[in-house]
Amino acid sequence: DAKTTQPPSMDCAEGRAANLPCNHSTISGNEYVYWYRQIHSQGPQYIIHGLKNNETNEMASLIITEDRKSSTLILPHATLRDTAVYYCIVRPAGTTDSWGKLQFGAGTQVVVTP
């Protein structure tokens, strides 16, 4: 699986957009980009995923560059409850030897301040 690089931490003011970058320069054509977050003392929670098109759901937006070597997770209006560690993960589709598992990196600790 491709490895990802994320900044270790970032701060964001409440109500502002949080833009979380992720570098995955060795991503393969069949690998999706997934974002999870982990709020303190809880299990990780799925946020959004994409292959090459930009995606949006009720939680966030995902922008993937045209060459797919990097992506940005956007939390449009950060709240205090968005304080968490955010993980960017790439994983191939369709290979059973990867089913059921995720390779987590160190993630980005996001702190939303009032």
Place this chain on the structure above:
Amino acid sequence: KAGVTQTPRYLIKTRGQQVTLSCSPISGHRSVSWYQQTPGQGLQFLFEYFSETQRNKGNFPGRFSGRQFSNSRSEMNVSTLELGDSALYLCASSLDGRDPYGYTFGSGTRLTVV
């Protein structure tokens, strides 16, 4: 619907003992994965079970084992506990393990080895 239930939430064991942790998946989910989270190594994949068979395995010693029952509930066992086994143990369930957007994590079991 009920989420993923892990029991117990907290556990204190002595070096050399063994421990069994339990994970009850969401109803209808047949894939259960286990992860270890430590401050030094982060979130690491242990193994995944699907239909009572271990399908994928991470890079952990044989002291770490698991099983899955016909109702998809899973247990993991750690024998001959070491201080370094102190960690948050998380399980995730999904329909078949194929799509990470369908993974739901439990809140984990906090194991302390003294």
